[in-house]
Amino acid sequence: xxxxxxxxxxxxxxxxxxxxxxxxxxxxxxxxxxxxxxxxxxxxxxxxxxxxxxxxxxxxxxxxxxxxxxxxxxxxxxxxxxxxxxxxxxxxxxxxxxxxxxxxxxxxxx
Amino acid sequence: xxxxxxxxxxxxxxxxxxxxxxxxxxxxxxxxxxxxxxxxxxxxxxxxxxxxxxxxxxxxxxxxxxxxxxxxxxxxxxxxxxxxxxxxxxxxxxxxxxxxxxxxxxxxxxxxx
Numbered sequence: 001x002x003x004x005x006x007x008x009x010x011x012x013x014x015x016x017x018x019x020x021x022x023x024x025x026x027x028x029x030x031x032x033x034x035x036x037x038x039x040x041x042x043x044x045x046x047x048x049x050x051x052x053x054x055x056x057x058x059x060x061x062x063x064x065x066x067x068x069x070x071x072x073x074x075x076x077x078x079x080x081x082x083x084x085x086x087x088x089x090x091x092x093x094x095x096x097x098x099x100x101x102x103x104x105x106x107x108x109x110x
Numbered sequence: 111x112x113x114x115x116x117x118x119x120x121x122x123x124x125x126x127x128x129x130x131x132x133x134x135x136x137x138x139x140x141x142x143x144x145x146x147x148x149x150x151x152x153x154x155x156x157x158x159x160x161x162x163x164x165x166x167x168x169x170x171x172x173x174x175x176x177x178x179x180x181x182x183x184x185x186x187x188x189x190x191x192x193x194x195x196x197x198x199x200x201x202x203x204x205x206x207x208x209x210x211x212x213x214x215x216x217x218x219x220x221x222x223x
Contacts, residue, residue, distance in 0.1 A: 004152075031209075042215040043153075043198070090152055097141050097202045097209040101152040 004102035019078040023091030032074035116214035128186040132199030139201040
């Protein structure tokens with residue numbers, strides 16, 4: 001079974017803090033993705049990576065950056081968290097098209 | 111353009127069948143997916159169908175694909191309270207040499223006694 005884990009289920013941060021969200025997959029997948037999910041807006045792609053050290057912007061990259069130093073790990077970074085980044089963050093990995101998701105991190109920025 | 115549409119809410123009685131509908135726009139999509147999300151959790155892959163198929167059955171789940179109308183449906187037989195969740199339809203969209211998934215907004219299924 002594919003396993004995708006995320007470092008925290010719930011996180012509370014203050015405005016202006018630097019925030020790291022970590023995602024790890026154990027299936028040697030090439031592709032990894034970060035989404036945010038907001039009520040009424042569905043899932044929106046923030047960034048994805050198709051190989052180590054490679055990244056591509058998704059639909060809403062503003063205010064975020066990513067890091068992929070190892071194949072199994074994909075990090076999402078909020079350089080200076082803002083209240084409008086309060087959301088559910090979902091990580092996924094895939095080999096071809098099928099994506100497998102982690103449990104999500106619910107981030108609250110106060 | 112890329113767009114996947116679903117109705118937002120469906121309410122059914124326990125034991126009845128549920129049918130969740132989805133329309134998509136990209137006729138070149140090779141795979142179409144159904145994901146399930148329970149409260150506070152990530153998305154769980156339920157099933158998928160290849161675009162050259164009309165139907166796929168997996169236990170209580172039946173997926174129907176009408177390529178001409180770009181319409182996908184998920185039927186859940188004998189719906190149980192444990193089926194209460196949000197169901198997302200998604201299509202593959204090639205983007206710059208990579209496969210991107212385009213998701214619908216999700217259909218919230220409520221199962222009542």
